[in-house]
Amino acid sequence: MGIPFIDLRAQYERLKPDIDRRIRAVLEHGQFIMGPEVAELEGELARFTGCRHAIAVSSGTDALLIALMAEGVGRGDAVFIPAFTFTAPAEVVLLAGATPVFVDVDPATFNVDPDDLERSIRATAAAGDFKPRAVIAVDLYGLPADYDRLNAIAEAEGLFLLADAAQSFGAVHGGRRVGALAPVTAASFYPSKPLGCYGDGGAVFSDDDSRAEVLRSIRLHGQGAHQYDSVRAGLNGRLDTLQAAVLLAKLPVLEDELAARERLARLYDERLAGLVATPPRVDGVTSAWAQYSILHEGRDRLAAALARQGVPTAIHYPRPMHLQPAYTRFGGGPGSLPVSERLAAQVLSLPMHPYMDEATAHLISDHVAAALERREKVS
Ligand SMILES: *Cc1c(COP(=O)(O)O)cnc(C)c1O
Numbered sequence: 345m346g347i348p349f350i351d352l353r354a355q356y357e358r359l360k361p362d363i364d365r366r367i368r369a370v371l372e373h374g375q376f377i378m379g380p381e382v383a384e385l386e387g388e389l390a391r392f393t394g395c396r397h398a399i400a401v402s403s404g405t406d407a408l409l410i411a412l413m414a415e416g417v418g419r420g421d422a423v424f425i426p427a428f429t430f431t432a433p434a435e436v437v438l439l440a441g442a443t444p445v446f447v448d449v450d451p452a453t454f455n456v457d458p459d460d461l462e463r464s465i466r467a468t469a470a471a472g473d474f475k476p477r478a479v480i481a482v483d484l485y486g487l488p489a490d491y492d493r494l495n496a497i498a499e500a501e502g503l504f505l506l507a508d509a510a511q512s513f514g515a516v517h518g519g520r521r522v523g524a525l526a527p528v529t530a531a532s533f534y535p536s537k538p539l540g541c542y543g544d545g546g547a548v549f550s551d552d553d554s555r556a557e558v559l560r561s562i563r564l565h566g567q568g569a570h571q572y573d574s575v576r577a578g579l580n581g582r583l584d585t586l587q588a589a590v591l592l593a594k595l596p597v598l599e600d601e602l603a604a605r606e607r608l609a610r611l612y613d614e615r616l617a618g619l620v621a622t623p624p625r626v627d628g629v630t631s632a633w634a635q636y637s638i639l640h641e642g643r644d645r646l647a648a649a650l651a652r653q654g655v656p657t658a659i660h661y662p663r664p665m666h667l668q669p670a671y672t673r674f675g676g677g678p679g680s681l682p683v684s685e686r687l688a689a690q691v692l693s694l695p696m697h698p699y700m701d702e703a704t705a706h707l708i709s710d711h712v713a714a715a716l717e718r719r720e721k722v723s
């Protein structure tokens with residue numbers, strides 16, 4: 345048997361009685377859309393994050409889009425996003441009718457660089473084509489962005505700060521849980537995320553009552569007080585009851601799983617220090633370790649060598665957004681965002697999941713060391 349990159353099967357084996365019971369209950373009551381599990385999950389998510397409102401939605405991407413729609417972000421607006429990220433935060437900006445402005449990331453955290461963000465806001469305002477309107481911060485690999493500075497910048501500039509916590513659900517920043525770090529937070533429950541369901545799912549978080557009401561309405565086709573009142577354009581953005589049931593079975597073990605990820609990350613850190621650049625750590629901030637991603641100049645050859653030894657790896661992400669065909673017209677071309685470009689050339693994600701044993705992490709570390717040693721002998 346090869347080493348799995350992630351192992352959802354092991355988690356199912358652990359939680360099988362609860363997951364099966366929860367799914368069976370939905371099959372019995374038959375309320376597949378907005379059934380009681382959805383409201384129950386929202387209550388649990390609000391409690392877990394310490395955020396007043398949790399609104400379960402159809403995916404992390406829809407969570408981002410619904411948040412932008414609720415804020416009225418649209419034509420003529422500039423939305424600032426890190427260039428080194430998954431594609432969803434960029435595409436929702438276009439879907440909302442606004443214009444993405446790509447910002448470089450901080451080499452020490454891989455998250456949006458607040459200094460480059462400030463520069464970019466000033467440059468956009470000076471150019472005058474688009475109105476600086478919103479920032480989408482992405483908590484890459486599970487490490488929350490610098491919300492102290494981002495909230496301060498957003499407040500000073502009058503911008504809407506939206507946290508993309510698709511990879512960081514469960515992480516803590518300065519004693520507060522992800523979900524309560526920005527005015528609005530979007531989470532994803534895609535199966536491989538730190539908290540995942542068995543299909544697509546997501547949630548939007550906000551402390552603000554009136555904002556929450558608009559978010560709930562957009563999720564339900566822009567519904568008003570009654571089912572067939574349409575008070576705005578919305579989406580079919582609901583979370584399936586079955587997925588809520590799965591998440592209710594998984595949420596109680598999330599903290600335990602996060603602790604297991606942290607133990608493995610520390611083991612990797614110790615074993616790989618000096619061989620490769622190990623992932624960023626920030627004082628007072630924990631990571632949800634959606635990925636454990638190292639940096640190495642010979643990334644592609646290292647990945648190939650590991651594959652030959654049966655060690656799967658992945659590249660998150662091989663091309664920064666401003667160099668993607670769909671978005672080049674919004675960017676400054678190659679060389680314009682040098683940190684994002686270097687990271688895209690050097691990152692490599694190693695197997696990481698809460699059910700990996702320490703022996704496997706040691707074995708993977710041995711293979712990394714051996715691959716790098718062989719290369720040194722050759723060169
Ligand atoms: C996975 C992910 C999303 C999208 O979530 P889906 O649930 O797949 O729609 C958005 N942003 C980031 C950073 C992600 O990693």
